[in-house]
Amino acid sequence: MYSIQQISQMTGITAYTLRYYEKIGILPSPARHDGKPNGIRRYSDQDLSYIRFIHGLKQTGMKLEDIASFTEDGCLLKQDGEGIEDLPGTLQKRMAILDHHIEWLNQQMEQLERVKGIAEDKRSFYASLLQDHAEV
Amino acid sequence: MYSIQQISQMTGITAYTLRYYEKIGILPSPARHDGKPNGIRRYSDQDLSYIRFIHGLKQTGMKLEDIASFTEDGCLLKQDGEGIEDLPGTLQKRMAILDHHIEWLNQQMEQLERVKGIAEDKRSFYASLLQDHAEV
DNA sequence: ATAGAAGTTCGAGTTGACTCGAAGTCAAGC
DNA sequence: GCTTGACTTCGAGTCAACTCGAACTTCTAT
The missing domain is CATH 1.20.5 (Single alpha-helices involved in coiled-coils or other helix-helix interfaces)
Known part of the structure; x- marks a missing residue:
């Protein structure tokens, strides 16, 4: 499980942008700490690979709106296997x-x-x- | 020689945008009518093909700022042969x-x-x- | 217990790339 | 000769995609 900063460093996307993507529905809300640091985002490896895929589409020039179609309808692709x-x-x-x-x-x-x-x-x-x- | 509207139709770039590109230095100023309708832009075939090239770069995701480096320094590529x-x-x-x-x-x-x-x-x-x- | 670092939300500000309207010029057709 | 329409410049407005700051909480180390 990774923090938003770790994800930021691993992907090159700023924490600001990651939260923004989540807000506009391009990224699914990750799990949160339910224990002490309440509400803190905890990203899984699946989250990470999904973010990388989305980022790839972005870098090849696809608009966020078009990327959004992927995540829509209840974040369908959040988990690929389960x-x-x-x-x-x-x-x-x-x-x-x-x-x-x-x-x-x-x-x-x-x-x-x-x-x-x-x-x-x-x-x-x-x-x-x-x-x-x-x-x- | 083509008018700005003709160029617009041939390239799919609006006249507004063509003037804008010219303003920010991405396109060289084309020749102008020096006769009656003074100041009207007249684009040559060379202008057209240059605009198409620039437009191609744009559509593949290059930023205008980066494209600008091409046109800079006195519109070097305005004419390819002469x-x-x-x-x-x-x-x-x-x-x-x-x-x-x-x-x-x-x-x-x-x-x-x-x-x-x-x-x-x-x-x-x-x-x-x-x-x-x-x-x- | 207190300072500091890293997280949170929310809303406002910035940047790049257009996009448009206003005001004016000019040539052609009625 | 007067309207119509395509052009001109200029400055302002819009939209997407960030980008940031403020106010707050919460764990970690001194």
């Missing part, structure tokens, strides 16, 4: 959302390839000009 | 910036691959659960 006594309908719903995200990732990759192609064309154009110059 | 009597130093500078951008594009692609891998793992995990369920 509690799968729920109907296959829920599972299919999760998969549909994932498919949507994968589709988006593919489009991003295509876009990236296109732009990279243009950049490389420009680069080789400059390189050839430089070559010509050197030959004079 | 006026190359300038020193090879300038050329090398352009290439260095391009290299930087290509490097960034590569990193984005790696990131995208990573996240896609995680998403696909999740997906196949769900798929297998669904399979198990069906077999009961």
Whole structure:
């Protein structure tokens, strides 16, 4: 179990931002200490890996609103393994959302390839000009 | 030569945004009508292709500030072919910036691959659960 | 028991990237 | 000649995504 600061250091997301993500429903509320330091967030390894996944989507340019669709409906993906006594309908719903995200990732990759192609064309154009110059 | 509205339609960027990009130095000022409708922007094909390139970088998640480094220093890349009597130093500078951008594009692609891998793992995990369920 | 560090909530402020409206110019068509 | 419509500049407004400070609690070490 990790504190918010530890999660912050491990993921590179500030504690401010982690609480903000929780507030707007992008991250599920983690377990809290029920003992002495009441109310303090305690993150599990599952929480950590979920946060990393979300962060990955974020860093590849997905909007928070779109990411939110993942966490919605009672934080479906909070735990990946347990509690799968729920109907296959829920599972299919999760998969549909994932498919949507994968589709988006593919489009991003295509876009990236296109732009990279243009950049490389420009680069080789400059390189050839430089070559010509050197030959004079 | 195109009007700002035509450029807007061809690129999907609003006229407001085009002027904004020009204002903050991301796009070079295009030629203007010097005849009657004084001051009206007239974009060339070169302008168009440059705008498309910039727009591509934008859509792949690059910040305007980082894109700006490309246009800086007197709108170096405004015209790709002409006026190359300038020193090879300038050329090398352009290439260095391009290299930087290509490097960034590569990193984005790696990131995208990573996240896609995680998403696909999740997906196949769900798929297998669904399979198990069906077999009961 | 008291100071300090780290956590809590809440609401306000900042930044980046647009987005728009107002006021004005200009050329063309009725 | 007068309206219409696309352009111009400029400054202000909006929205997403943080980012922070204030006021408070609560454990830990002196």
